[in-house]
Amino acid sequence: MSESTCPECGGSVSIPANAMQNELLPCPDCGTELEIVRLNPPLLERAPEVEEDWGE
Amino acid sequence: MTTVGIVAASGYAGGELLRLLLAHPFVEVVQATSESNVGKFLQQVHPHLRGRTSLRFIPQDALQACDVLFLAQPHGEAQTRIERYAALAGTIIDLSADFRLRDPATHATVYGAHAAPDWLARFVYGLPEINRAALRESRYASGVGCNATATILALVAVVRTGLLNLNQPIIADIKVGSSEAGSKPSESSHHPARTGVVRPFQLTGHRHEAEVRQAFADCGSLDVRLAVTSVEMVRGVSAAVHVTLPAGLAEKDLWSAYRAAWSNEPFVRIVHDKTGIHRHPEPRLLAGTNYADVGWEYDAATGRAVLLCAIDNLGKGAAGSAVQCMNLMCGFEETAGLSFGGYYP
Numbered sequence: 342m343s344e345s346t347c348p349e350c351g352g353s354v355s356i357p358a359n360a361m362q363n364e365l366l367p368c369p370d371c372g373t374e375l376e377i378v379r380l381n382p383p384l385l386e387r388a389p390e391v392e393e394d395w396g397e
Numbered sequence: 398m399t400t401v402g403i404v405a406a407s408g409y410a411g412g413e414l415l416r417l418l419l420a421h422p423f424v425e426v427v428q429a430t431s432e433s434n435v436g437k438f439l440q441q442v443h444p445h446l447r448g449r450t451s452l453r454f455i456p457q458d459a460l461q462a463c464d465v466l467f468l469a470q471p472h473g474e475a476q477t478r479i480e481r482y483a484a485l486a487g488t489i490i491d492l493s494a495d496f497r498l499r500d501p502a503t504h505a506t507v508y509g510a511h512a513a514p515d516w517l518a519r520f521v522y523g524l525p526e527i528n529r530a531a532l533r534e535s536r537y538a539s540g541v542g543c544n545a546t547a548t549i550l551a552l553v554a555v556v557r558t559g560l561l562n563l564n565q566p567i568i569a570d571i572k573v574g575s576s577e578a579g580s581k582p583s584e585s586s587h588h589p590a591r592t593g594v595v596r597p598f599q600l601t602g603h604r605h606e607a608e609v610r611q612a613f614a615d616c617g618s619l620d621v622r623l624a625v626t627s628v629e630m631v632r633g634v635s636a637a638v639h640v641t642l643p644a645g646l647a648e649k650d651l652w653s654a655y656r657a658a659w660s661n662e663p664f665v666r667i668v669h670d671k672t673g674i675h676r677h678p679e680p681r682l683l684a685g686t687n688y689a690d691v692g693w694e695y696d697a698a699t700g701r702a703v704l705l706c707a708i709d710n711l712g713k714g715a716a717g718s719a720v721q722c723m724n725l726m727c728g729f730e731e732t733a734g735l736s737f738g739g740y741y742p
Contacts, residue, residue: 349671350652371652372670 345383349373356383398425399727400463402486404470407431407454408580410492410540411469412443413716419449421720421734423727424465426450430457460485465723468492471579476512483537488726490719492540496520497608507607523722525731526550526662526689527612538722543714544571544623545608547636550665550689551706552609554658556616560642560650567621569609569638573598574630574680577710593629600624633680634714636706644700651693659691663732664713664721668692668705678707685709687717687735 343356352370356377360366364377365388374388403414406429418426429439431454439454440447457478460466466486468475475482476495483489498504499522501514511517521531523538524546532538548569555561578586585591603623610619652669659665669692670676678690692705708714717735724731 349648350669351649352652352656367672370667370669371648372672372676374672 343383345385347371347373347375348386354385356380399423399465400425400427401465401467401723402426402428402430402460402463403467404430404457404460404482405474406439406469407434407442408469409576409711410715411467412446413711414467414469414492414719415439415443415446415450417716417720417734418467419446423729423733424723426452427463428452428455428459428461430455430460432456462486464488465490465727467719467723472508476516479513479516488536488723490523490538490540490722490726491520492715492719494540494542494604496537496539497522497542498611500611503607503611507604522608522611523718524549524612525718525721525725526665527553529725532722532725533728535726538719538726540715541718542605542608543577543634543708543710544569544573544603544625544636545605545612546689546714546718547571547634547706547708548605548609548621548623548638549612550691550708551636551638551704552613552621552640554655554691555640555642555702555704556613557658558654560646560654561640562643563613563617563619565620565641567619567638567640569621569623569636571623571625571637572628572630572633572635573625574633574710575627576631577627577634591627594627595629596627598625598627600626630680632684632709632711634706634708634710635678635680636704638704638706640702640704642695642700642702645697646695646700647697648695651695655691655693664717664735665689665691678705680707680709682739682741683707683709683712684739685712686737686739687712687721688739689713 347368350371375385376388378386401424434454435456465488468491472494475491504511520537520539521535524541609621655667664687668678668690677692689708695702
């Protein structure tokens with residue numbers, strides 16, 4: 342288990358020991374969906390929004 | 398066990414006190430008065446207490462000495478008998494407005510002349526989130542106004558951290574449930590007239606404004622106005638306090654202010670979610686609890702902000718805070734008897 346910081350609210354986010362790069366997890370304080378972009382040391386970014394597929 | 402009595406226990410606040418105190422690990426409820434229900438079992442007035450106590454209502458004249466006395470009468474009554482109550486119990490917590498305002502002149506302006514003005518300074522305003530240290534040292538605590546409580550807790554984070562310039566009008570738009578009006582029926586509470594309403598109740602000159610000003614008196618003079626609307630809800634207060642903060646703040650700045658104010662408080666939770674359907678404080682989730690949920694909405698371009706707080710008016714806005722005060726005044730664990738977390742949906 343390691344700790345990182347939510348880029349949205351600055352809150353502390355625990356990274357599970359078995360977490361994988363690009364895994365998604367929510368911030369426990371503000372609920373923002375975050376992506377683990379790096380594991381060691383851990384770095385979180387806002388997860389990309391799901392974009393609408395307009396069938397093009 | 399610490400012995401507890403409740404004066405005027407047949408109202409909604411009295412019933413909520415009984416519910417909390419009958420489950421409290423460190424106290425025993427030994428007496429409850431009601432002049433209009435003398436001899437009745439408590440559950441004949443408060444049906445949710447069936448099976449939890451064999452007490453019956455007694456008249457005030459039959460009150461015996463006890464360790465803690467809660468007063469849950471309508472405004473104006475406790476002040477006329479405070480000497481007698483003080484002779485019966487070493488610790489008194491009055492839920493009415495009689496001892497909330499410390500300044501006799503302010504009390505007279507808001508509520509009329511006080512029958513025992515010398516007692517005002519002996520009471521500590523009973524909101525632990527802003528008066529914890531004083532409550533620990535006090536034998537007498539006032540209750541809190543539910544609308545004042547929601548407004549105060551909505552404002553604390555931005556006032557205490559200096560984010561709010563106090564030289565501006567502060568407008569608290571407050572939605573309230575029907576139990577705020579008390580247990581006595583009236584024409585306005587009659588079901589066909591009350592159900593479904595969004596009824597502006599008091600949009601100017603609300604009496605709780607004085608409590609809010611008093612709570613922040615050490616920061617300066619607040620120009621705060623409460624505008625209260627009755628809505629379709631039994632329990633609950635939802636305050637939306639409109640202010641202007643500095644423009645250009647980041648979300649992290651507000652989070653930092655709120656965390657500084659509330660991280661160590663057992664009954665205040667920050668609710669400011671980016672996802673889901675419950676992104677802001679909602680009173681419905683707090684029914685029966687002593688929680689106050691706080692949050693905000695902020696426009697960085699203009700600095701316009703709406704500071705939010707939701708409570709149960711009978712919980713954090715009355716009986717819950719009163720029990721929390723008792724815990725502090727008696728040296729109990731502050732959260733004792735107040736662990737109910739609500740229900741959903």
